[in-house]
Amino acid sequence: MTTCPHCPTDNWPELERGYRAMLPEDVLAFIDGNRDREHSESLLIATLHMVQDHFGHLGPGHLEAVAQLMQIPLAKVTGVATFYHYFRLQPRGRFLINVCLGTACYVKGAEKVAQKLMDELGIHFGETSKDGVFSLESTRCVGTCGLAPVVMIGEEVHGPLAPGQVPALLETYLARAAEEMAKV
Ligand code: FES
Structure with missing residues (x-):
């Protein structure tokens, strides 16, 4: 045995x-x-x-x-x-936010955008918001440096993005998540 x-x-x-x-x-x-x-x-x-x-x-x-x-x-x-930061200990949220921290985005203020996202969502990289809507991760150059600083949400690219635009952007996706929930 x-x-x-x-x-x-x-x-x-x-x-x-x-x-x-x-x-x-x-x-x-x-x-x-x-x-x-x-x-x-x-x-x-x-x-x-x-x-x-x-x-x-x-x-x-x-x-x-x-x-x-x-x-x-x-x-x-x-x-x-x-x-290791690439392991996720919580289920991924409905929308994955990837903040580009590649060189072009970094010099154009990606860190401030990342900080604003963390403040708004109350989470750090590798975490998922309490409501399960957003997960936050970072990535290297996504190939759209001309739009730096860039944030990808799902497959959609947003840039150039200023920290002040973050709340409205999140609202858009929250509304989309609420719509999806209403259909279930
Ligand atoms: S460095 Fe961010 S898109 Fe290239």
Whole structure:
């Protein structure tokens, strides 16, 4: 019988089934395929990427399942997930705001625009607003430097954008989100 070195109980097979049910097939195959290799941080990062690609974020249950199935302490898995900014620990909001911090945008004041967005939304990069409407992230040159400073919301490019224009821009998307909700 397979036993888990972290569990003094004899019901590991049952627990393992539960954890396996929380992850998609490709992730399970990846974990199983690398079972005999030393679990380096790069392997853990690759696994977390696959989980995030599937679910859009890394929830507490996903982290626990990865920890148990890879037999890595949960504190380490959580530490890696929180250390790297590209991992999202909350579901993405309806609209993803990407602030371009590429050189052209930076010299034209992208930081001030980013700060205004954070102030208005009450969140930082990598977070989602309480109402679930907006997630805030940063990116490098999106290829429209002539419009710097640029903010992308979903697939739409906005620029040049001054901090003072941010509230009205957010209102537009809030109204769109409310319209969508009304149709559901
Ligand atoms: S640097 Fe922002 S669009 Fe190029």
